[in-house]
Amino acid sequence: MSDEKIIEFYLSDKTIAHKFLNIIFGNPWGYSREVYNKIKKALLLNEISYIFIDHSLLGGFSSILKKFNIEIVVFFHNIEVKYYKDKASVDGFINKLMVNYARRNEKKIVKYADKIICLTNIDSNLLKSIYGRSADLIIPITIEDKFKSLDNLENSSYHLFVGSSFFANIDAIKWYIKNVLPFISSKLIIIGTGMEVLIEQYGQNLNLEIHGFVDDLTPFYQGADFVINPVRLGSGMKTKTIEALMYGKIILGTQEAFSGIEDIEKHEAGYICNQPEEFIKKIENLDNKKFNLKSRDYYLSNFSAEFGYNKLEDFLAS
Template identity: 40%
Template sequence: ANILLPTTFIDKYNPNLKQDKKRIDKNFILLFVGYAFFANIEGLKWFIENVLPELENCKLQIIGNGMNKIFTSTENIEVHGYVEDLSQYYYQCDAVILPIFSGGGMKTKTAEALMYGCPIIGTQEAFEGYNLNFDLIGGLANSKTEMINSINRLKNNISIKEKAQIYARDIFKQSFSFERTITDLQQIM
């Protein structure tokens, strides 16, 4: 092979739509995006049973085709099935969680979260194929304790969260934007 291309997206980010300071909900919003696929269901069930009960002032939003048939909305869980436009959820969240323990290859949901400038807390599997500084992006968390600590670190320090948002956008533009892929392809022609 002359070149290996990572998962890429056309950059749809609009900084004017980020709603951190405008939000009424005082909870720290954690977002999971993914359809009702066994690896997503497995990871979310683990998160809901083991991590979410240990978090204070956090709300989990689950977005994905068929997820509303698996999970039920509660006081601190908001479940949506298929939605036309994911951007509003990315703009409103404080962090994306990716508790993925099985699967293969790069997860497009990771690149999408980077595009929207979201801090990410995920497992090794969620970050497969991504060369990231885990402390800057939000956190590598393969256990209950690591997940709780990473979420609380972001929740309790706005400066760390803001740096993670900037880092996510920078990494997306440098490595996972469609424009970057075009540049890489032009270099081999």
Template identity: 40%
Template sequence: MQEDKCIFITPKRETAGGKLVMDRNFDFCKKYFGDNNVYFIEHFINLRKKKQLLSMLAGDFFPIGDLKIILRNLINKENIHYIFIDMSLCGNLIKFIKSNFPEILVICYFHNIEFSYFKSMYNSQKKIVRDIILRSVYKTEKKTVQYSDIIIAMNGRDCNDMTKTYGRSADFQLPTSLNDTFIEEKDVNEKDLSLETINLLFVGSAFFANVEAVKWFIEKVTPKLRIPFSLKIVGKGFENIVFEFLPSNVEIRGFVEDLGPYYKNAHYIVSPIFSGSGMKTKTAEALMYGKSILGTDEAFEGFELNYEKVGRKLNTADGYIDFLNALSCSDLKKYNIYSRNVFLEKYCNSSLYKDFSGNMNKILKKGVL
């Protein structure tokens, strides 16, 4: 008997968080359908701007001409029953699949609601540019919602946003998660008795929401801190960002090969994120390392945890200032066992796979569709 096979399609992921979740989704598909039964296609690589612009003007975010040929050949050659698409901006592709191969079930994972994300990202763009981009994003994502058989969202907010924008919610939720790569040390629960400086850390690549967050924190919070502190900014692209005001105890490191030493040395992760959609993979990463986190509503969006135990939810400059200035050096630790346990229970890949496989079994084998 021939086994069912799956094609996994993804665009090239530029952000570290997006790539980690994409890798997770691909691993889950291989585990669920079988290692040798999943074909990987990374498309929309090195896409010429002129070609994409013409596609946008036509109302489609990505041109799919070459991909149609690849898919036809693969579907006709192999016993393809499922196509997993790792992005919601592939509506024209999904429509093509369902129009030509209606027996194939299309599963789409929404990393966020792209229409909401692009509205935030292009808020300051010229109106004509913004309108062209948002129109193509909306039309393409609407087709994804309309033609996908199974939709997976990251969190409840995205489900509600999807319903409000497109009139359909996700079939189930699968939050961000990571492979557990942290090796706990024997002395992680010891207090930092030699503490002279409170070490703060921001981790994230230099995309618009992170740059906005870092500039806000440096301008609004750091000038009013009375504690001895250092702040390190770590993330690809930050070495190229120009700051008008940069205190001597704020260090821009940009891209680093290994985040481990930076997490290990930090007393608090600061995450004053105000824009975006989906979930923040860096929050899950901080939990994995057992770190205390000072984050906004957006930084914690989709995470089920106790904010008081994990650190604190703070949405204003005064909130950050008051909390940090009240810290006592003698009580600080660099390891938060609560954060670590939340990660292991809810945001570790091995834990999340049970949810993925359980929901897939329920939908595919119990006739929900």
């Protein structure tokens, strides 16, 4: 596979108006006649073995590309129709339009794809229940290893939440601040693009510190006693859960936070906490060591970039 030619197209809507028109007319994400012609030209001028579609909202492309008689592989990052149903319940009118838009694209990709990849068995089963077809391969989120040595760790004590200000993270951290944080002594540090919006509501105090985007998460992860992920909405795997494992962290999270991650407690890499009392009790009993080798080993064996690449290469070659 490393000797083969790969042609990439990065697709996105150029403007809000362009995105809205694609939604209204049922075109796939990033579609335009110019984009389609460029893809068509690449297919006609090159010997292409298969098309890899890296998002189900691009599903509409599958129906127009299928006539080229090339194998189509799609990667479902989420079951988008569920994602937008959850988002519409808390975040406005446009997401109600996105529910139908997602369903339209996902129906097409399920119909025309030769192979389907999902992140989790949960998503595969949901795909089956909605569209009548399950995944051909389950491959979890894999991320590049950014772990560095543990030298020069500060003696500060805190726990960490990392995530941008999208609806599920905002819901999760507000729930945690209200129901858990007042009853524990450990300081909480929140980091994520756009998370500054919480400062106006909560401020900065002795038990809570809020940051927006930071250039390097490494020192924050390495200095944390443990990591939390109290997310309650959404689908698919949670990248930040895998990231915490990469840094060798104990994770306390909801069942949703560990979607696609089997036996987290058996591997002694984290604990499932769905209720406030469960979070509080586990936090009180943690030994707050800053590095957990079992978390790190679990990442290397199941979620490293090398693991994911090898699994995908075997699948595409079959």
